[in-house]
Amino acid sequence: RTVYVLNGPNLSRLGTREPDVYGAETFADLAALCRQTGRELGLSVEVRQTDDEAELVGWLHEAADGKIPVVLNPAAFTHYSYALRDAIAQRTAPLVEVHISNPAAREEFRHTSVVAAVATGTIAGFGLASYVLALRAVADLA
Ligand code: DQA
Numbered sequence: 001r002t003v004y005v006l007n008g009p010n011l012s013r014l015g016t017r018e019p020d021v022y023g024a025e026t027f028a029d030l031a032a033l034c035r036q037t038g039r040e041l042g043l044s045v046e047v048r049q050t051d052d053e054a055e056l057v058g059w060l061h062e063a064a065d066g067k068i069p070v071v072l073n074p075a076a077f078t079h080y081s082y083a084l085r086d087a088i089a090q091r092t093a094p095l096v097e098v099h100i101s102n103p104a105a106r107e108e109f110r111h112t113s114v115v116a117a118v119a120t121g122t123i124a125g126f127g128l129a130s131y132v133l134a135l136r137a138v139a140d141l142a
Contacts, residue, residue: 001042003138004063005034005131007049008056008075014100022100023127030128034071037132041139053081060087069093069141071134078103078113089118094141096134099124 007027010017015026025033031047038045050056056077063070064087072095077084088095095118102125103110116122121137123130 001069002044002046002066003038003069003071003135004059005031005045005047005071005135006056006059006063007047007073008077009051011073011075012049012051025128030131033128034131034135037135041135043135043139045135053077053083057083057087060084061090063095064090064092067092069138070095071098071131071138072096072115072119073098073100073131074115078115079109080114082114085115085118088115091118094120094138096120096137097122097124098130098134100127100130101125 012027014022014030015024027049034045034047048059060070070091074081074084074097097113097115097119113122120141123133123137126133
């Protein structure tokens with residue numbers, strides 16, 4: 001079974017971006033971890049990243065049409081994108097919201113997620129392991 005792991009803005013810069021917050025591992029490391037976890041769980045994992053809200057919305061439409069489960073790190077879109085929320089609301093399979101950091105322990109503007117209510121659930125604060133836990137949740141639900 002295919003699962004999309006979709007990543008929003010600035011996540012391509014993992015490893016160089018605020019390493020004190022997001023760690024030293026790169027986006028390539030994250031993609032490899034997700035694909036390896038998928039192999040262990042019997043899932044075919046497709047990892048994508050974009051800085052473009054319209055592209056991310058399009059991928060969510062694709063997932064909805066194909067009944068494809070999604071692990072989504074919406075990055076900063078989490079906190080303000082109603083377009084993303086409305087796209088997620090059309091989902092036809094489980095969708096797990098993930099965050100590397102724990103937004104609840106950070107700045108006030110990160111305490112709100114406009115997408116959480118339309119996700120199946122949320123995993124945050126475990127570093128890159130948040131994605132591993134999310135893929136396990138998808139495997140259990142699928
Ligand atoms: C993030 C948390 C967001 O607040 C932030 O805008 C990100 C990354 C995380 O994975 O911890 O870009 O989604």
